[in-house]
Amino acid sequence: MGWSIGFDSGWNRDIGYGVPPTCDHPECNAKIDRGLSHVCGGDVYGGERGCGLYFCGDHLLLPMRRPQLCERCEKRRKPFAAKPDHPEWIEWKLTDESWQEWRDENPAEVTKLRATLTAVHPTSPGHS
Template sequence: MGWSLGYDSNWSRDIGYGVPAICDHPDCNKKIDRGLAHICGGEPYGGESGCGLYFCANHLYVAKGPIRCAQCMDGHSPFIAKPDHPDWIVWKLEHASWQQWRDENPAEVERMKSTLAAMSATPLAAETIKEPK
């Protein structure tokens, strides 16, 4: 069963293991994908008890029930969903398979371009070129 690409209308994001993403934990920039292995709640949209955000293995916990993030484990409100990974934004903005989507969603295309511009102003890539303290 393929679940490479879907859409999460709760968080308004593309999901599936075909979607590169950044761990939704606020202090984490680890690159993951939005597949089932990374979702809080263990199923698309988070199921009954998860928030449906996506986390790296360090930020998912197993106790009773499905894998979940710390916020859901503790019954707190979820973290804020992060913007898409720049790789994914570039893919959607440039790849031929997204041409029809771009034609149909010009406002979304503009929004993604400005997200990307904001990201390059404060690059995630900084974590790899950070100077030692």
């Protein structure tokens, strides 16, 4: 272990305890991290039973003799939809020095992230 940032190609997003998302439960806004203690299934990408989404302590069940699971996986239902990344994280990727190389290599992603941020913080033209 000891990874702070990785990439989940299944959900197509950054994972690791260095990433600050909100809980993936649709009605929850708890701020967590994408470390192993929050992943459904108890392992990166969800292990064998989990969906690999990330939940706060209130939304991870701890069934006996099974890894921590979200309520959907516990009932073997379709997983929740993945939430978009936290604006704070997007801003970090767009501005922090440690992501400079990534930005240089992924100009299309950078454009997409900028658009996402603008959608989260609309400047409401014409209403002031």
